[in-house]
Amino acid sequence: MSESVALNEQYELHVNGEVRPVRDSWLGESLLYVLRERLGLLGSKGACEQGECGSCSVLVDDELVCSCLVLAASAVDQSIVTIEGVAPIGSPSDVQQAFVDAGAVQCGFCTPGLIMATHALLERTADPTEFEIREELSGNVCRCTGYGRIIEAVQRVAVSRRVSGQA
Amino acid sequence: MSVIVPNSLSDALAALADNPDALVLAGGTDAMVEVNSGHRKPSHVIAINRVSELRSWTYDPVAATVHIGSGVTYAELMESPVADLLPALAEASRTVGSPQIRHAGTLGGNLGTCSPAGDGLPVVSALDGIVHLASVAGERSLSVHEFMVGVKRTARQPGELITGVTLPVLTGWQGYSKVGVRNAMVIALASTCLATDLEGRNVRLALGSVGPTILRCAEAEAFAATAVSFEARSVSAHDARRFGELAAAASRPINDHRATAEYRRHAIGVLASRLLRRAFPNE
Amino acid sequence: MSSVTGERISTGRIGDSISRPDGTPKVQGSYAFSxxxxxxxxxxxxxxxxxxxxxxxxxxxxxxxxxxxxxxxxxxxxxxxxxxxxxxxxxxxxxxxxxxxxxxxxxxxxxxxxxxxxxxxxxxxxxxxxxxxEPLVDPERAIDGSHPDIHPDGNVIRRQRIVCGDPDIVGDVVVEDNYEIGMQDQAFLGxxxxxxxxxxxxxxxxxxxxxxxxxxxxxxxxxxxxxxxxxxxxxxxxxGGAFGAxxxxxxxxxxxxxxxxxxxxxxxxxxxxxxFLGHVHRHPVRIWMRHHATSDGRLVKVEARMVFDGGAYASTSSAVLINGVTHAQGPYRCENAVVDGYAVRTNNLPCGAMRGFGVVQACFAHEGQMDKLAAACGIDPVEIRLLNAMVTGDKLITGQIIENVAPVARCIRETAALPLPDEPVGGHDHDPMRLPGGAGRTADSSHIVRGIGFAVAIKNLMYSETFDDYSTARCRLSDGVVTLKFATSEVGQGFITIAGQIARSVLGFDNVVIDSIDTDIGSAGSTSASRQTWMSGGAVNAACIKVRDLLFAAVAVSHDVDPSSLTVDGGDIVDAAGVFRISALEAASGLSFDETVEYHHTPTEDLDENGQGNCHTAFAFVAHRAVVDVDPELGLVKVIQIATAQDVGRALNPLSVLGQIEGGIAQGLGLAVMEEIIMANGHVRNPSFTDYLLPTFLDMPSVIASLIEEPDPIAPLGAKGVGEPPTISSTPAIVAAIRDAIGKPLNRVPVRPTDIIGLSAFPSI
Missing domain, CATH: 3.90.1170.50 (Aldehyde oxidase/xanthine dehydrogenase, a/b hammerhead)
Structure with missing residues (x-):
């Protein structure tokens, strides 16, 4: 019953454009665990372990998913993008900067997941209505902000992209 | 422990033949919750999300059916044109978890888990869907009603893989309603799918979260077939209410921490009655 | 290993809506959470x-x-x-x-x-x-002695009575009811x-x-x-958030x-x-209240009995109880009171601090009572609150005089004057997703009724009953760089933002560095009780003033000016006559100062056996108006809008204040309509985010907020804590709105679908 955990599996993941070997792992590990504990990518956060909070959101083959619900070893050969792959440290993306400027960040624990979800939303819908923002981000729970400043941040990005002709 | 990620159906079936009791991982949105919590300790996992044969849907206009591969996600089912062919399935898909869950979760996974709260299942049931299974020994198809055996129990045999489901494209209104205490990302306390078939001149009603598996309401359906006018798209207020009462009577809910049986039964009555009104808006 | 340390703040004085110094690492995922x-x-x-x-x-x-x-x-x-x-x-x-x-x-x-x-x-x-x-799960059995002691310290953690004025007086109009508050979880994400x-x-x-x-x-x-x-x-x-837990x-x-x-x-x-199992929660409470008033709606007496279920261990239950009983009157003048409160021990989950700390529970009951009183007297709910609104100088039922700014009537008037939503039920586009039930498409507009509710709250700030919850801060100035050191927990509320703003305003330098937050300096007290802006803000302010005065003294010597005539003007030091001006950077060149200050609030007293004493330090006030859509047949609710006017003293960072207001209201909304740890005979039934539901983007409406800025002379910066009030009266406002929509008494939160429909919330066996 209580056998030891075999920490001996090796495989490779494609994360943020790099091939990253995963070593000495247990195959039951979620992608979230492997990103954080094996690859040192600590930006994705775990807060519920069951897909109910969105803090661990990443892109797998361009789809926004909860990395806690992806078996890491099943994601070999898929393209994984994490918060660390959004923009280099010190050069935040427009979405990241808007979150800072609009007061959309308090404790910040949900923030990386929301940044991933917002980029995915604006990729699909350049000029979302407030209701579309709410529905598309409804898988990301924030306990600090009450969401108001986050919606403001998303709207600011949509406007500035439209103005600058990116949209 | 082993994890196999086959790229083709034949590889998947071969892997499953080697480990007939392996955990088949589709979107992972049910199974990984159990793995993360330690409630499930799989020794073999076969992840089928890369099996291309399972990832598409096809429309057969002659037969008026849609075949949905078991790896098609809810997010895909919400998009036109499949959403226009199967509007109730699109509505149900939109209520599944969150956008993240809908990008990963699949209709095949919903069938495989076979929770009475699975949002896709009342639609498959109302449409009398055909579930397709395959193994190295061959393929078989069976009615969803035979497929769903009980709470999280199905007719799938060890070594078998759910490859897809075939649903009829009906003429007539269809829709899905689900009660939860939150306006998004919530498990159904009670759900209903109502589908009208103008050609067959019948009304189908399936109930979720109020029985060990999805329930069909034979009595309510029979009543509706006589009470409504398919031409005028009408039903009387009294008959709409009566339809709800019959639906409520057909439910077999339990009490749990999410809701009382009494509330679930009550909600089924309200939902069924309101759905009938949406299908037949004229009095 | 650095987390909230070493962040550099570049601009922003008191009153500016500058962004957080830790914002960039947080949005990039590089901020180190524990x-x-x-x-x-x-x-x-x-x-x-x-x-x-x-x-x-x-x-x-x-x-x-x-x-x-x-x-x-x-x-x-x-x-x-x-x-x-x-x-x-x-x-x-x-x-x-x-x-x-x-x-x-x-x-x-x-x-x-x-x-x-x-x-x-x-x-x-x-x-x-x-x-x-056999577990002890009924708090009443902890009081009546019918269950053996489950702990050597006994089953009653504390009892506190309050008796003031004429306990036997009877009003022309009397309303009473029982209220119940479920166990809420702080549910921080980290x-x-x-x-x-x-x-x-x-x-x-x-x-x-x-x-x-x-x-x-x-x-x-x-x-x-x-x-x-x-x-x-x-x-x-x-x-990653705290909220008391x-x-x-x-x-x-x-x-x-x-x-x-x-x-x-x-x-x-x-x-x-x-x-869910490992930290304390908001106390579930049962409250009986009886309000007496004159026929024209003036409050005569408040009677109450409150039973706080503390769970298995004491935690802060005795302090939560004191907050509950001492806030029984709400923000209303009342000369007579008889209040009896218990905090008891059971085999339920231990309870302690959560945002609002005992006042959330009291407010839900007294605001339900004010609506009942309004109905009984035939007065509008807003009017009866204005009629009874307390002011500075009023005496509380504890005998304590309110010395700080108390703009209760202004909170009420400004909230009532905020615009109502212009959208009809279902919105202009009639999308069924906007209705109660959301994505579940349970309703059409014809099934929905709308209601409006109002509630007002008073909340004590800082610790009470003789507790000296001082805060320590150190300010170092070296070559024009200011380094602040304190042990104040930054939990997301934004203290590190305003600490920099305070230092910049006092000293005139742009470069402010926040040192590591650790135990290498004296205590800052807890990040709770809406106290850090006042207490740690006060300590930072005082430490910076000390350094500034040393700098002034040095400038006075080197430039032969009167130090008492010097002030900071932007980035310059100037004299009162406007003749002398030197940039602060130039003045500080080559100089170093290092000052540490403890800031203490005015001492408080214990309550006596009749609940009399100056037990609290200061108070803040707030009003909320809620607009809700309700599906009475299914018992589903969607909150459409919350309007609020909050007494903030002075908004040191208005954007940050707004964030506290919106976030606090979301937690109040959660308690109103969905959040509860469900216990059955001592067992927790829903310890997961699948079953303990938090408000999502689709549950939380837009908030219209008005900040009432009347700087409080007794607050070191004129600023009051703003964290708790939003959570307190938002809950009763939402419940009042549901009552208004469906015309039924709802005396329990969270309001369940069965409560709205009128079905039993418990299985019929």
């Missing part, structure tokens, strides 16, 4: 918990755990070198249960191993034999996490932890480890014990389920 910390050779720790609410422990066999490869240590109560118990107010909670367990989830043992899965298997291999006992590093000599430990109060943790940990305070050093790990010890002592036992770094991360 769960992101690791060290070479670090082990994982995990905790074995009781499955029973009440049981005697007959034996504990840990040998099976040691047989699993990768397990490095297994510890139980027998391995605690110091105090076997801890607690914020009384030390009544065991580090590990050894003889009896008193709630589901009580820690019994802890393990350290190479992998979380190994830990899980090790915990499963520990064999505990229990003799299961789960409990800590890492302990043992000293090389094994004599002490460094702990990196997400907490609300480093020094209180340090004190309790040192006592349990049996070492001097100096042997336990705490550094704040990045905190990090005021008590949870994994701190366990992590330190495992590190000392193994001689290796150890980290413990709670799972969500464990978090």
């Amino acid at each position: 769960s992101d910390l690791s060290a070479e050779n670090c082990l994982w720790g995990a905790t074995l918990r009781s499955p029973h609410p009440s049981a005697r422990i007959m034996s504990i066999d840990i040998s099976g755990a040691y047989r699993i490869a990768g397990v490095e240590a297994v510890i139980t109560a027998a391995d605690i070198p110091g105090s076997p118990t801890y607690g914020l107010i009384s030390s009544d909670q065991p580090v590990f249960a050894s003889d009896v367990v008193r709630y589901v989830g009580e820690p019994i043992a802890a393990v350290a191993a190479d992998h979380p899965e190994t830990c899980r298997r090790a915990l499963a291999a520990i064999v505990v034999v229990y003799e299961v006992l 789960l409990e996490a800590a890492m302990a590093l043992p000293d090389d000599d094994g004599g002490g430990v460094s702990l990196y932890v997400a907490t609300q109060w480093l020094h209180e943790d340090q004190k309790q940990i040192a006592a349990c480890l049996g070492v001097p305070l100096s042997k336990v050093r705490l550094t704040l790990g990045g905190v 990090r005021e008590d010890i949870s994994l701190q002592v366990h992590t330190c014990l495992l590190a000392l036992r193994t001689g290796r770094p150890v980290r413990i991360h709670y799972s969500r389920e464990e978090s």
